[in-house]
Amino acid sequence: MSADLELEASQFALDENRAVALLSLGHNAGAFMTDNRLSIRIDLTNGDRIGPGKIALLEAIKSAGSISAAARQLGMSYRRAWLLVEEINESLREPAVAAATGGKQGGGAALTPVGEEIIGLYRAIERAAHSGAAKEFRAVDRLIRKGSRAAR
Numbered sequence: 001m002s003a004d005l006e007l008e009a010s011q012f013a014l015d016e017n018r019a020v021a022l023l024s025l026g027h028n029a030g031a032f033m034t035d036n037r038l039s040i041r042i043d044l045t046n047g048d049r050i051g052p053g054k055i056a057l058l059e060a061i062k063s064a065g066s067i068s069a070a071a072r073q074l075g076m077s078y079r080r081a082w083l084l085v086e087e088i089n090e091s092l093r094e095p096a097v098a099a100a101t102g103g104k105q106g107g108g109a110a111l112t113p114v115g116e117e118i119i120g121l122y123r124a125i126e127r128a129a130h131s132g133a134a135k136e137f138r139a140v141d142r143l144i145r146k147g148s149r150a151a152r
Helices: 052-064 067-074 078-091 113-132 134-143
Strands: 002-008 018-027 036-043 097-100 108-111
Touching: 036 052, 036 113, 036 134, 052 067, 052 078, 052 108, 052 113, 067 078, 078 097, 108 113, 113 134
Parallel strands: none
Antiparallel strands: 002 018, 018 036, 097 108
């Protein structure tokens, strides 16, 4: 089940065209998470995408203060994290992450105001979509086989 949600891309500091957020209902039957969840990926008009992984990386950079520490926090390689940061920065009019080169001080990275804004907008879209689909989530929940897949 999916729905299209059109958003003004100018909110993301991109351009006056529109971005489309693809909403998908997912179910995680893991032991620690039993609720249905909503995953949102925003397909930008320039062909790039911003989704939960890139947002998690931005949030980890904000809390860790560096790309390498954020990568470790998320269990990904530094190279992968760096490539994702480059993708994010290249997709926006202004960079979301500013990195300083290493050295005695060890370098580091920080979110720019655009980085902070993209996280806030993404999380707001996520909350609005989830609350707007609360009735449908309850209906999906009634249709799902209970118990974890491993127990079957």
